[in-house]
Amino acid sequence: MKKCMAFVMIFMMITLVSSMATPAYAAGIKGEEVHLDTENGSYKLIVPNFIEYRIVKMYFAGKEYPLDIIVVEMPQKNADGAYPIYEIVTTDKKAHNAVSFPRIFGEDFIGVYQEKFANGSLVYAPKFTLGDKDLKDVIEGNIFTLSFTIYDDEYRSNDLFESPTLYFMFENKGAPDAAAQEKPKADAATEAKRAASKVMVNGKEIEFEAYEIAGSNYFKLRDLAQVMNGTNKQFKVDWDGAKNAILLTAGEAYTPDGKELAVSDNPSGKMAKATSAKVYVNGQEVQLKAYEINNNNYFKLRDIAKAINFAVNWDAKASTVGIDSSADYTE
Known part of the structure; x- marks a missing residue:
């Protein structure tokens, strides 16, 4: 995969205490809450294994673009070959299914995701198309866009809600990389x-x-x-x-x-x-x-x-x- 956008990361970390996360990635998981309120109803994400929020500055065509990144531990692949990353919870009774086209920032799409809501929630667990590579092989230095659109039926007749662009980075738990060693204290x-x-x-x-x-x-x-x-x-x-x-x-x-x-x-x-x-x-x-x-x-x-x-x-x-x-x- 060729990069179409070179970037330099300047880490300005927001040191937050993440919520307790459960090892089971089922509906009702615990984790960091990200609220996405809309006129149609309340939407929120629950992100298990949350590490921190991070601002990453991207440079393209001579301009600076700061991105708000959600940093989480590297998700574990389940028996279906999917990676549970977060739960979507909504009060919108019309919400039927979520559709997503995950991608690596600056590159092509790396999969298609679609799942139905059950009792107002679903676990966002996409499968990635990475050729002969696994997700762990491509996480270093990459930002993933994992946004979604909510529809009122499986035929995508009417879109109820389009999430803001959701940027994620994955890090191996306990990895002794430079970023982890230089993680700032509470005064960052x-x-x-x-x-x-x-x-x-x-x-x-x-x-x-x-x-x-x-x-x-x-x-x-x-x-x-x-x-x-x-x-x-x-x-x-x-x-x-x-x-x-x-x-x-x-x-x-x-x-x-x-x-x-x-x-x-x-x-x-x-x-x-x-x-x-x-x-x-x-x-x-x-x-x-x-x-x-x-x-x-x-x-x-x-x-x-x-x-x-x-x-x-x-x-x-x-x-x-x-x-x-x-x-x-x-x-």
């Missing part, structure tokens, strides 16, 4: 883009200085506490110096410090550093993804919504994030 920097979506809180538009990292929205805790204050989903934010931890107490009123909902003069793209800040919710330590941007800790909106139990929804048509204190959190 990555790009945070200013979130372009509107935010509606209980039907009212509110401006936040929020950022998008690897497709997810990140907010300041105190901003969220401020807009939830006085509702049945209010929560208190404290700092415990002895534990060196943030304490969240659901149901208690938040005491503002006067800096809430401040928007900087130039809230454009920033560099974000992964942080390992401890967080306790109602006395129990929880693992939350957080980044430090301009000396402020930003947390993934869905993580906070789940911890405090308020609803978050996405209106793709209006490009709007909705926060609703009158409803409970759902996946």
Whole structure:
């Protein structure tokens, strides 16, 4: 296979704690969740054996193209010769089947995949056409595009949803390669883009200085506490110096410090550093993804919504994030 695009990788890793993964690649697997909300219903991926998100810069025709990559451990081939990579889960009742044409970035397609949904989920497990080679023989230095389209019947009469381009890289578990040896610590920097979506809180538009990292929205805790204050989903934010931890107490009123909902003069793209800040919710330590941007800790909106139990929804048509204190959190 000939490369049609030379590229240079500059690793700016997002060090995240992946979810526990089960060895069985069946529906209902556990792993990193990637939400793909649409106007037709919620779609999400569950990626077992997740390692990290990684930004890879590609260079083509003199221009730079940063790609958000999902890095996972090398999948194991099953008895059918397929490679289970992730699970697609949807609330769209019309979703019948998924079709995909996997390829190596910059090269030809390496297979065709089609599978039906069962009870709102399916395991994306394509077979690859690689001649006399196996997947493990071609993973080094290659990026794989593993996107899909959802149809309402097996004849592909109507497409319900087309996923964004999903870029994957595979790494052998415990491989002593240079990238693994140079894996950055929690202070590794990555790009945070200013979130372009509107935010509606209980039907009212509110401006936040929020950022998008690897497709997810990140907010300041105190901003969220401020807009939830006085509702049945209010929560208190404290700092415990002895534990060196943030304490969240659901149901208690938040005491503002006067800096809430401040928007900087130039809230454009920033560099974000992964942080390992401890967080306790109602006395129990929880693992939350957080980044430090301009000396402020930003947390993934869905993580906070789940911890405090308020609803978050996405209106793709209006490009709007909705926060609703009158409803409970759902996946």
